[in-house]
Amino acid sequence: MNSPHEERPQQHEAHLVIDSENVEPEPAAETVLGRDSGKRPLHLDATLYALSALFAGATALWTVLPAHEYWGFIAIGGYAPAAAMIGILLISAAVPFRMRLLVAAATSAAVLLVPMLASIFQRAAGNPDRAQEEVLVIEASAQRLWDSGSPYLRAEEIAALSEPLLGYTPYQPGMAVFGLPKAIIGDYWWTDARLFFTAVTAVCLIAMLRLLRHRASKSALLRAFQASAIVPVCALTLSTGGDDMPVVALAALAIVLGYRNKWTWASLVMGAAATLKLIAWPLAIVLGILAYQRRQSARYCAIVAAPVILTLAPVALYDWHGVVDNVMAFPFGKGVIDSPAQSPLPGYLIASNVPGGSYIAIGLLLAAGALIAVALYRRPPLTASAAAAWCAAGLTVAIALMPATRFGYLLYPVVLLGWAFALRSAEEPDSPLVDRWR
Secondary structure (H helix, E strand, O other): OOOHHHHHHHHHHHHHHHHHHHOOOOOOOOEEOOEEOOOHHHHHHHHHHHHHHHHHHHHHHHOOOHHHHHHHHHHHHHHHHHHHHHHHHHOOOOOOHHHHHHHHHHHHHHHHHHHHHHHHHHHHOOOHHHOOHHHHHHHHHHHHHHHHOOOOOOHHHHHOOOOHHHHOOOOOHHHHHHHHHHHHHOOOHHHOHHHHHHHHHHHHHHHHHHHHOOOOOHHHHHHHHHHHHOOHHHHHHHHHOOOHHHHHHHHHHHHHHHHOOOHHHHHHHHHHHHOOOOOHHHHHHHHHHHHHHOOOHHHHHHHHHHHHHHHHHHHHHHOHHHHHHHHHHHHHOOOOOOOOOEOOOHHHHHHHHOOOHHHHHHHHHHHHHHHHHHHHHHOOOOOHHHHHHHHHHHHHHHHHHOOOEOHHHHHHHHHHHHHHHHHHHHHOOOOHHHHHOO
16 A cells, blocks of 8 residues: 555646646736727727827817917827827737837827927027917016016006017916026027926926836836827927926926825925916825825925925015916906916806806816815825826816816826826736726
8 A cells, every 4th residue: 555645646646637627728818898908008009199190180270379280280290100000010919018119209209399399490490480379478587587586577567568468477486497598598499498398397207207117017107108298288288388298297206206205305396396387286285185194294395385485485575466467367367368278168168158257267166176175185195196196186177167278288187197097007006997098
């Protein structure tokens, strides 16, 4: 008779044979909503590029803004080939991730850098239609800051201008920094404010990618890049005059730094965003709530407030009326001329079509802000991805209800949602949400 020690290997071997016969082979890839998840990212890429090509074509044909029209005609040549390339990859047996990455990088260059540089060169050659009014306004405000110490004109000075709209500077004093090279050095193509908007945005994107590298999934980081540098609302804005892109890029970087527990840097970066536009202030509050959860609120508040006070206080003391007229009155429809931000969203429609509509829209905006504040108190963000998602949701509501608003502001929630997704993949790599939209 065999000893038990001699029988065990035979039993174990038989068990292995039975298992190998009964266990079904694993599928090559998981399925999501009935579609092979190995191809799903390509389907999403193809949809993004195809819809973006349609948007660029519609912009080229029907916009009334020359700078946007020029962007549209060039951008079609970036989005359409990208959609075609992804279509070819869809019928390929195996698609390495680097192919998706190369298509994204080439598309970003074609729809953002190429039209921006072409516009800058043509503007430097004497074509004034190759930049949005924001570029002119910021460069003029920088010249005033350099000459007089204040980037603002008062309401009575603005009313006396032949083009009053160009007299308003609805930004924080820090925004004038992007125009200082032109004010100090002179009018050259390489002093165009858009180059510095783009430089700050690019530095932020590179920093976020490096901070999340080896933590977030590659596909999630690609989605965040696409949201920031390929989606038309971002590419168009940055190419033609995008002062909003450095603001949202800095805010997103601050949230990513918070995720990495680099709270001193997160505070400084969010403070920098808050020196540019008021729209960054609610984002600073949301990140402050996350800092409170991490026991970093005192340091965070002090560091965020420092650059805001250092840039705003001297100008406010010197020219308080200019600050009020430009930063507060004009964006809320109380300037000597109407804001060009007139997209048909609820706040604008109420303000322009209902008696006393401006006050009603502002009241609705304040009420929505109060409700969001209560919701944040009851369910504060506990993760960086939740903070980014709260910022995106809150700004979407604010953009919809502001009496002076435009569709272009939607770049804020688009970018923030892209990085919320990347952060979620770093925090919860097995999340179904991450798998669905990777």
